[in-house]
Amino acid sequence: MATQHSRSAAQFMMMPAVVLLLGWMLVPLVMTLYFSFKKYLPLRGGDLGWVGFENYARFLSSSTFWPSVQSTLIIVGGVLVITIVFGVLLALLLDQPMWGQGVVRILVIAPFFVMPTVSALVWKNMFMDPVNGLLAHLWKFFGAQPVEWLSNYSLFSIILIVSWQWLPFATLILLTAIQSLDSEQLEAAEMDGAPPLSRFGYIILPHLSRAITIVLLIQTIFLLSIFAEIFVTTQGSFGTRTLTYLIYQRVLESQNVGLGSAGGVYAIILANIVAIFLMRIVGKNLDA
Amino acid sequence: MGNITLSQVTKTFGDVEVIPPLDLQINDGEFVVFVGPSGCGKSTLLRLIAGLEDVTSGKIEIDGQNATELPPARRGLAMVFQSYALYPHMTVRKNIAFPLKMAKMSEAEIKKRVDHAASILNLSDYIDRRPGQLSGGQRQRVAIGRAIVREPAAFLFDEPLSNLDAALRVGMRLEISELHKRLATTMVYVTHDQVEAMTMADKIVVLRAGNIEQVGSPLELYRTPRNKFVAGFIGSPTMNLIEGPEAQKHGAHTIGIRPEHIEVSASDGPWQGVVGVAEHLGSDTFFHIHDSGLADPMTVRASGEVSFRHGDRIYMTPRTDLIHKFDTQGQRIA
Numbered sequence: 001m002a003t004q005h006s007r008s009a010a011q012f013m014m015m016p017a018v019v020l021l022l023g024w025m026l027v028p029l030v031m032t033l034y035f036s037f038k039k040y041l042p043l044r045g046g047d048l049g050w051v052g053f054e055n056y057a058r059f060l061s062s063s064t065f066w067p068s069v070q071s072t073l074i075i076v077g078g079v080l081v082i083t084i085v086f087g088v089l090l091a092l093l094l095d096q097p098m099w100g101q102g103v104v105r106i107l108v109i110a111p112f113f114v115m116p117t118v119s120a121l122v123w124k125n126m127f128m129d130p131v132n133g134l135l136a137h138l139w140k141f142f143g144a145q146p147v148e149w150l151s152n153y154s155l156f157s158i159i160l161i162v163s164w165q166w167l168p169f170a171t172l173i174l175l176t177a178i179q180s181l182d183s184e185q186l187e188a189a190e191m192d193g194a195p196p197l198s199r200f201g202y203i204i205l206p207h208l209s210r211a212i213t214i215v216l217l218i219q220t221i222f223l224l225s226i227f228a229e230i231f232v233t234t235q236g237s238f239g240t241r242t243l244t245y246l247i248y249q250r251v252l253e254s255q256n257v258g259l260g261s262a263g264g265v266y267a268i269i270l271a272n273i274v275a276i277f278l279m280r281i282v283g284k285n286l287d288a
Numbered sequence: 289m290g291n292i293t294l295s296q297v298t299k300t301f302g303d304v305e306v307i308p309p310l311d312l313q314i315n316d317g318e319f320v321v322f323v324g325p326s327g328c329g330k331s332t333l334l335r336l337i338a339g340l341e342d343v344t345s346g347k348i349e350i351d352g353q354n355a356t357e358l359p360p361a362r363r364g365l366a367m368v369f370q371s372y373a374l375y376p377h378m379t380v381r382k383n384i385a386f387p388l389k390m391a392k393m394s395e396a397e398i399k400k401r402v403d404h405a406a407s408i409l410n411l412s413d414y415i416d417r418r419p420g421q422l423s424g425g426q427r428q429r430v431a432i433g434r435a436i437v438r439e440p441a442a443f444l445f446d447e448p449l450s451n452l453d454a455a456l457r458v459g460m461r462l463e464i465s466e467l468h469k470r471l472a473t474t475m476v477y478v479t480h481d482q483v484e485a486m487t488m489a490d491k492i493v494v495l496r497a498g499n500i501e502q503v504g505s506p507l508e509l510y511r512t513p514r515n516k517f518v519a520g521f522i523g524s525p526t527m528n529l530i531e532g533p534e535a536q537k538h539g540a541h542t543i544g545i546r547p548e549h550i551e552v553s554a555s556d557g558p559w560q561g562v563v564g565v566a567e568h569l570g571s572d573t574f575f576h577i578h579d580s581g582l583a584d585p586m587t588v589r590a591s592g593e594v595s596f597r598h599g600d601r602i603y604m605t606p607r608t609d610l611i612h613k614f615d616t617q618g619q620r621i622a
Contacts (some may be wrong), residue, residue: 187340188373192387192434193361202386252565 015145016044021082029268036261043255055262064246069153069270072242076274083219084212086163087170092173092204095178105175112168118167123161124150124233142232154238161229170215177211178204215276224271243267289443290316290351292337299332299347299498306332307347307498314442314476314491319378319468323485323521324495330478331446333369333495336511337476338367338444351441361390366435370451374419374426377406379384380406381415384433391438403517405433408467425456426493432467450486461487482522486510494518516618517545525574525589530582534559540613540621543621547574549610552596561586564594577602 039048054104059065094105111119119280127133128149138147149157189199225244234240236249247267251260292314299307300516306329314320322330335341337348339360348356355363359400366387372382384405387400406412409429419427428448434444443466449457465488466548468475479485485492486506494501494509494517502514506522511520527544535543551557552575561580566573573594576585588604 012456063302182371182373184369184371184373185375187360188369188434189359189375189386190340191338192438193366193390195390198390203375206375209377257426 032261032264034261035257036265038258040257041132041255042257051258055258056265059250059262059266059280064241065266067239068241068243068246071239072224072244072270074155075159075162075218075226075240075242078155079162079223080216080219081172082159082163083166084215086167086207087174087215088208089214090167091172091174091178091268092200094134094175108171109168111165112172114165116165116226117232118230119165119227120161120229123164128157143147150233152238154234158233161224161233162226164221166228170219173211173215174208179207181207217275220274220278221271223275224267270280289441290314290361290473291349292350292442292476293347294337295347295349297333297336297348298344298616299329299341300344305498307336307477310498310500311434312493312500312503314474314492316474317474317488318452319465319477319488320477321485321489323479323482323496324492324501324522326480328495329498330480330495331426332498334367334444334476334478338391339363340367341388355420364441365444366438366440366442368428368435368448369430370447372419372431372448372451374427374430375487376419378420379416379418380411380430380433383419384437387434387438401437402433405437408436408470409433409615424452425460427596428452428517429463430497432464436467436471443477444479445475447478447480449479450481465489483524485524492522496521510569511610512620513544514620516542516544516614519614525587526585530616532582534582539610539614541616542614542618544612545606545610546592547587549586549607550586551605551607552588552590552594553604553605554596554600555604557605559586559606561602561604563598563600563602566596566598568593570579575602577604580604 019050022141037050037052039051039054040046041048090108094101094108097226098104105241114122127135130146130148132134133146133149136240139146147153183272185203185207186199226242227244227248229242230236231243236242236245236268243263244267247260247263250256250263254260292312294310294312296309296311297307298305298309299355305540310333322333332341339355339358339379343356346356347354350363350365362554372396377388378386381402382541384402393401402415403412406415406562409432409603411426412431413428414422414430419430422430424479430446448464452460461484464475464477468488476486477484492509493503495516502509502518509518509522513522513527516529521528525547527542527546528550529540529542530584535541535560559580559582561577561582564585565577566575571592573590573592574604575596576588577586578585580586586604588602613622
């Protein structure tokens, strides 16, 4: 890419992709902003004109707003903690030489291929159902009262379902990171008198820090917008109404597009706040 | 103290016997070099001593104590790895301090020892940098620093110079030899480079396929190689090995003559041939001589600048007192 000619050729070649990406992102963003300043009730009169910041004020002052932000953050945080802790442990385990390694690794990745809707339905009906679920049978086998997971421990249940989906992703990335660790470093640490836990703490974990950062950032982006898992299980009841789900309810259940759009803008702001925080905390791992 | 004794040590990986039963004595303060072609088991042997591999059978004693079953950390040995194996996220200071920290030494003592090691190795200017910001030679010195702070019974080096460029290698070679003289600690050094072996060792162990071919001082090995393999391996350029009628004249199956023990002349000599490639190094000139009816090519060293050209006829006079004779098994005769 040295000459003037090749540079302009490169720019020309990249144009379609850039235009497409910009359109993809800008059009929905601009439409959201447009609707958020309108009173727009599709089934109750349609477009009722500009209302300024009224939608924003109403969305923020609604009693459901702050609880939804809170449950969003709890779900994201909980899933991140579970997937990273267990991801590191699973990756360490899968890194050990064993018989049938290839098959086991593929099996571990499998949950990632299951669609969110399907996995949530499977968990809801086959595991967490208080009458027929496997967990209910397990509880009964030990003579205990079956737990009504989705109504009594609703947030935890959703965290569990989502973690199950995302654990393979974390494991996979962390496993490749562990495999890239120079075994001579571990041997050197062994010669230096470091017991296994110190080797983990001083050598393996620092080596994984960058991979953990990546898992953290990517998962956060996707977890902020989880929807299907809530839609097919609790429908947003029992304190599981996340910001995403609240917006859905405003737009489709209340048929208030303007209010929902204002919520969408808040969701963008929330995502950016979370992203800035994460970058501050872990971003330094990405350079160097 | 750093006596290491291996008795009847063997190592097999699956069905492959890497080290057949092997005995070796390493005395305190010695600089022992394991040398051999790649895959000869020299690194495996070092790792057995370090405890990074378990012996299949046999016994390893360090300072009279049976260390066969001891974990690496408790053998009192320090190792410098081929890749240096520095901890990339720690500064030079923390890297060097790591073994001391693991030994739960006091902060003050750690600082004292690290500063001392850094000054010995000229690392003081880089002490707060990370390995990624250092050059190859500096990383090598950090790795050595990490080894010396522990004041081990012996140092183990696994091809430590193979990742350095030629000029740096010569420099580090001197530094390691210097360090050995200063610390007077046992050092076991693995290399495939016979020049490193010759220049650094008190005692060279030549290995082939896990077998010890010969143990001795560099000059012993140079003067009286026990067999054809050692004869061909030690010395640079390698010895000319001649079979056939010329060898029978000397009552041997094979005779060997080093390139530096042959005189060349343009007019007369018992052997003759045609000059192929001539390598002019300034101080020496190496000729590769073809069509001599002996070995092809014959390598000959002439001191200084000698003006033979490609295709010239050349006459050679071997120094008959320095001819090595080997029997059909390749063993030395007398």
